[in-house]
Amino acid sequence: MALTYKEFQEKSGNQFDVMKTDPYTQYLEPFCILGNVYYVGDKKVGMHLIDTGDGLILIDTGFPGAEAMVVNSIWRLGFDPKDIKIILHTHGHVDHYGTTTFFQQIYGAKTYLGEADARLMEKHPETFEWNGRIITFTPDEMLHDGDVIKLGNTEIKVVKSAGHSPGAMSFFFPVYADGKTYLAGLPGGIGRNTLFKEAYEALHYPETTPEDFLESVDRIMEEPVTLWLGCHPTPFHNDGLKKRMQMMDDQDRPNPYVITPEEWRSYLKELRKGMKEIVDNGCI
Numbered sequence: 001m002a003l004t005y006k007e008f009q010e011k012s013g014n015q016f017d018v019m020k021t022d023p024y025t026q027y028l029e030p031f032c033i034l035g036n037v038y039y040v041g042d043k044k045v046g047m048h049l050i051d052t053g054d055g056l057i058l059i060d061t062g063f064p065g066a067e068a069m070v071v072n073s074i075w076r077l078g079f080d081p082k083d084i085k086i087i088l089h090t091h092g093h094v095d096h097y098g099t100t101t102f103f104q105q106i107y108g109a110k111t112y113l114g115e116a117d118a119r120l121m122e123k124h125p126e127t128f129e130w131n132g133r134i135i136t137f138t139p140d141e142m143l144h145d146g147d148v149i150k151l152g153n154t155e156i157k158v159v160k161s162a163g164h165s166p167g168a169m170s171f172f173f174p175v176y177a178d179g180k181t182y183l184a185g186l187p188g189g190i191g192r193n194t195l196f197k198e199a200y201e202a203l204h205y206p207e208t209t210p211e212d213f214l215e216s217v218d219r220i221m222e223e224p225v226t227l228w229l230g231c232h233p234t235p236f237h238n239d240g241l242k243k244r245m246q247m248m249d250d251q252d253r254p255n256p257y258v259i260t261p262e263e264w265r266s267y268l269k270e271l272r273k274g275m276k277e278i279v280d281n282g283c284i
């Protein structure tokens with residue numbers, strides 16, 4: 001049975017409210033996921049740091065108020081925040097760009113955001129409210145489907161993943177470790193909260209949002225992903241918190257972030273099924 005918006009809201013609760021009152025309780029020691037890819041996020045939001053050999057790329061920046069945690073995580077790994085050359089965003093929701101202005105203004109990082117989300121920030125800033133304030137930023141560059149972002153040894157392919165937000169983007173890039181090449185895959189926003197009409201209409205998302213959700217999953221399904229990253233570390237995404245525990249408990253076990261392309265596909269098929277039920281139910 002498909003969930004209605006009311007049921008969905010009741011089920012998900014206010015899981016992010018803690019970031020308004022006690023953000024530091026959500027701190028997580030940073031760690032290396034694989035090769036040159038590091039986790040610098042907290043318990044609520046995934047943030048990834050890539051050491052390209054010619055500067056750092058940061059993907060997503062967390063809630064406003066998380067600045068000190070992100071900076072601390074970067075230092076803890078032995079890197080310097082001033083070496084962040086590029087900040088990419090999976091999508092324009094405040095939990096993913098909340099500290100971006102800080103990095104842009106203090107360290108001069110060049111910031112990228114999907115064009116549709118950047119336009120919404122300009123046109124409807126009132127919909128970007130968090131904790132009583134309007135939080136937006138002006139990206140230095142717009143992201144589009146098919147873009148390739150290059151820095152040092154890293155090339156990131158950008159794939160349009162509209163739905164969760166109209167400018168959401170997924171990222172794919174090779175990671176070299178243990179004499180092998182892995183393909184990292186980070187879905188750009190898959191949360192179903194904006195799949196309901198009441199939600200996406202209030203945010204001025206296009207009427208095509210329900211179909212966009214499904215098409216976006218189809219578009220990334222055949223990527224031969226072998227390193228699974230998530231924009232939140234929860235079971236609905238890549239279950240990163242559990243994977244991190246597994247890594248720490250037993251360093252000899254196979255890396256839990258490493259998967260087969262079949263596992264990637266079957267995860268996305270299940271995800272699509274859940275979305276399709278809501279769409280078939282009229283997104284109410």
Ligand SMILES: [Zn+2]
Pocket residue numbers: 091093164189191
């Ligand atoms: Zn989001």
